[in-house]
Amino acid sequence: MIRFAVTAALACLLGSIALAQDSTPKVQVFGGFSFLHEDTGKLIGLTLDTALRAPSDTFGVRSDFTGWTAEGQYNANRWVGIAADFGGHRGAPITASSASGVSGLPEESEYYILAGPVVSYRNKTRLIPYVHALFGWERTSLSANTISGSGLASPLPVAATSYDDFTMALGGGLDFKIIHHVALRVPQVDYFHTTLNLTKFYDDALGPQQLFQGLATRQRNARISGGIVLQF
Numbered sequence: 001m002i003r004f005a006v007t008a009a010l011a012c013l014l015g016s017i018a019l020a021q022d023s024t025p026k027v028q029v030f031g032g033f034s035f036l037h038e039d040t041g042k043l044i045g046l047t048l049d050t051a052l053r054a055p056s057d058t059f060g061v062r063s064d065f066t067g068w069t070a071e072g073q074y075n076a077n078r079w080v081g082i083a084a085d086f087g088g089h090r091g092a093p094i095t096a097s098s099a100s101g102v103s104g105l106p107e108e109s110e111y112y113i114l115a116g117p118v119v120s121y122r123n124k125t126r127l128i129p130y131v132h133a134l135f136g137w138e139r140t141s142l143s144a145n146t147i148s149g150s151g152l153a154s155p156l157p158v159a160a161t162s163y164d165d166f167t168m169a170l171g172g173g174l175d176f177k178i179i180h181h182v183a184l185r186v187p188q189v190d191y192f193h194t195t196l197n198l199t200k201f202y203d204d205a206l207g208p209q210q211l212f213q214g215l216a217t218r219q220r221n222a223r224i225s226g227g228i229v230l231q232f
Helices: 002-022 045-051 198-206
Strands: 027-037 059-061 064-075 080-091 094-096 108-120 127-142 145-147 156-158 161-179 182-194 219-231
Touching (some): 027 080, 027 182, 127 182, 127 198, 161 198
Antiparallel strands (some): 027 219, 064 080, 080 108, 108 127, 182 219
């Protein structure tokens, strides 16, 4: 009788362990919004005013961009997984004062793909914190356009320009389980590092050469993301 009770207890224990292990989703899919606070790399309005021969306080530089992000994650076990991260941001990096009458400012778009390990802490609560280290590639592009305005000596053509660079995201976040298979990511915060050469990028777009010397060759950005996680 005692042997039967011990055997039954062990079977229940092993079953509960297996159930706990099975409750870890093998695949997660995340999608939502992304906010990027971008390092302008020493580019300031005065630099643009001088390079583009505009009156003082005509141009400015934007550092905040909104966009989207998506991620697929495979979990090898309840602790360790690997993720592929995709996303993009869009906006005009060069701004102009409302009194300047400047129009035709180019638009910047950036898209990236990253991958790397994820470590999660899964327990019996609805909260699942995690950290990750993602590495990959980014393409930043500036659209062709013509900047014009009453304060400019002449219209300034902007050449379509693209630049590929190495990118990494180091950070983590918190998933809050709402119902079975669905969680809310609230939020994910990353140190988002790129190796975009701003001197070359803006010289190629706004030439002639040597207009933008001494700008950064890497950016220390911050990315904040949030959205819905589906677990399978």
